[in-house]
Amino acid sequence: MHILNFHFQNSLMLYATLKLTHLVNICFCIAEDKAAQSLLNKLIRSNLVNTTNQVEVLQRDPNSPLYSVKSFEELRLKPPLLQGVYAMGFNRPSKIQENALPMMLAEPPQNLIAQSQSGTGKTAAFVLAMLSHVDPSNKWPQCLCVSPTYELALQTGKVIEQMGKFYPEVKLMYAIRGNKLERGMKLQEQIVIGTPGTVLDWCQKLKFIDPKKIKVFVLDEADVMIATQGHLDQSIRIQRMLPKTCQMLLFSATFEETVWNFAKRIIPDPNIIKLKREEETLDTIKQYYVVCNSKEEKFQALCNIYGAITIAQAMIFCHTRRTAGWLAGELSKEGHQVALLSGEMQVEQRAAVIQRFREGKEKVLVTTNVCARGIDVEQVSVVINFDLPVDKDGNPDNETYLHRIGRTGRFGKRGLAINMVDSKFSMNILNRIQEHFNKKIEKLDTDDLDEIEKIAN
Numbered sequence: 001m002h003i004l005n006f007h008f009q010n011s012l013m014l015y016a017t018l019k020l021t022h023l024v025n026i027c028f029c030i031a032e033d034k035a036a037q038s039l040l041n042k043l044i045r046s047n048l049v050n051t052t053n054q055v056e057v058l059q060r061d062p063n064s065p066l067y068s069v070k071s072f073e074e075l076r077l078k079p080p081l082l083q084g085v086y087a088m089g090f091n092r093p094s095k096i097q098e099n100a101l102p103m104m105l106a107e108p109p110q111n112l113i114a115q116s117q118s119g120t121g122k123t124a125a126f127v128l129a130m131l132s133h134v135d136p137s138n139k140w141p142q143c144l145c146v147s148p149t150y151e152l153a154l155q156t157g158k159v160i161e162q163m164g165k166f167y168p169e170v171k172l173m174y175a176i177r178g179n180k181l182e183r184g185m186k187l188q189e190q191i192v193i194g195t196p197g198t199v200l201d202w203c204q205k206l207k208f209i210d211p212k213k214i215k216v217f218v219l220d221e222a223d224v225m226i227a228t229q230g231h232l233d234q235s236i237r238i239q240r241m242l243p244k245t246c247q248m249l250l251f252s253a254t255f256e257e258t259v260w261n262f263a264k265r266i267i268p269d270p271n272i273i274k275l276k277r278e279e280e281t282l283d284t285i286k287q288y289y290v291v292c293n294s295k296e297e298k299f300q301a302l303c304n305i306y307g308a309i310t311i312a313q314a315m316i317f318c319h320t321r322r323t324a325g326w327l328a329g330e331l332s333k334e335g336h337q338v339a340l341l342s343g344e345m346q347v348e349q350r351a352a353v354i355q356r357f358r359e360g361k362e363k364v365l366v367t368t369n370v371c372a373r374g375i376d377v378e379q380v381s382v383v384i385n386f387d388l389p390v391d392k393d394g395n396p397d398n399e400t401y402l403h404r405i406g407r408t409g410r411f412g413k414r415g416l417a418i419n420m421v422d423s424k425f426s427m428n429i430l431n432r433i434q435e436h437f438n439k440k441i442e443k444l445d446t447d448d449l450d451e452i453e454k455i456a457n
């Protein structure tokens with residue numbers, strides 16, 4: 001797919017420069033943190049997340065038949081699009097796509113609110129819908145997609161380019177900062193992807209886009225969108241300029257009340273598709289705790305554990321960046337291949353670290369929770385809480401504990417979790433976590449090699 005005015009290479013260079021200022025201290029800002037997390041997940045994901053949960057569908061018109069498809073052929077896609085889908089390695093629609101695609105491709109167009117966790121095929125679904133609805137002989141924007149950040153817009157743009165590879169008549173334009181167009185010009189590209197502020201300017205102030213000619217409007221990552229100041233209002237202002245006949249689609253990885261309220265406000269008469277995230281449990285996890293007096297003692301206990309059992313890969317969580325950095329240094333000195341995820345790293349550096357760890361190039365990943373939140377590293381069999389998870393009020397963070405060491409049914413492999421306790425305070429946290437999950441956490445004496453060896457069996 002050819003892009004006028006804005007080549008992807010340029011965009012990457014610009015991205016590299018801009019993100020230097022933009023992404024520093026990313027961990028301290030909730031909205032940016034959410035956006036970064038979402039981008040990280042996209043950058044490191046190589047395939048679909050498959051869940052065993054059933055899709056829940058709420059149809060606007062309960063009397064119309066409910067279509068779902070098991071193959072891409074059934075959708076009667078244009079041949080270059082089917083070719084694009086197969087070239088991407090997709091053999092059949094994902095769970096959410098089975099229901100969402102027929103709805104999005106139906107005539108007359110149907111509005112949709114879809115929620116499912118990251119990696120379940122939402123982006124691919126709406127990209128296919130946009131490409132299907134475009135009339136390439138019309139040289140004006142017909143599909144408009146808004147993403148919460150510059151980086152996420154580029155990422156989705158890449159999917160449009162990939163899927164539209166065999167459909168070169170359809171052109172794409174990025175409505176993102178840095179992409180300056182001549183005043184008075186009218187866009188000829190059929191698909192525009194961008195961030196709310198720039199899209200709004202291009203529709204309203206600069207009039208590069210005639211919003212009345214838009215047939216499909218996509219609001220991606222609604223949960224990240226509403227976390228960013230101003231994006232909610234801008235999205236609503238864009239939506240108000242669109243014709244009544246325009247198909248409106250909203251996607252979100254999570255569905256808290258705020259997202260739901262926003263979705264209902266912006267998508268009239270929606271169909272709703274939900275795919276629940278699989279619950280994690282501690283059922284197949286052996287949990288232990290080790291009593292120490294200082295971080296040095298905790299490190300020694302860790303060395304003893306490493307000396308006694310074979311650990312293929314471990315993830316170690318620390319409370320602060322400082323401890324994580326120190327621990328990674330100490331472990332390296334001991335000859336371990338250590339990867340460190342730290343808050344000051346840019347998002348792509350973090351993605352590269354996780355990727356290397358996933359590939360097994362490093363055996364230990366030391367991280368703070370902020371950095372690792374939302375990232376599933378399923379193959380890790382040992383998780384060490386060098387510091388126990390606490391919330392900002394100093395109470396046990398049970399949810400984080402479960403997320404760090406819990407497993408979904410699918411990855412029900414047995415796992416091992418070791419908690420390091422170094423004070424009355426952390427002992428109290430441990431006890432409360434134990435009570436919360438009603439699961440015993442056994443004491444482990446790390447000076448006793450025989451005892452450590454036993455836990456590996």
Ligand SMILES: Nc1ncnc2c1ncn2[C@@H]1O[C@H](COP(=O)(O)OP(=O)(O)OP(=O)(O)O)[C@@H](O)[C@H]1O
Nearest residue numbers: 046047048090092093094118119120121122123124
């Ligand atoms: N039908 C399919 N078959 C195989 N792979 C697929 C299919 N649909 C999507 N994928 C791949 O699965 C991964 C996740 O898909 P996608 O990015 O569309 O999910 P998502 O729900 O939008 O996730 P996120 O919210 O993180 O963007 C991508 O690598 C994508 O190429």
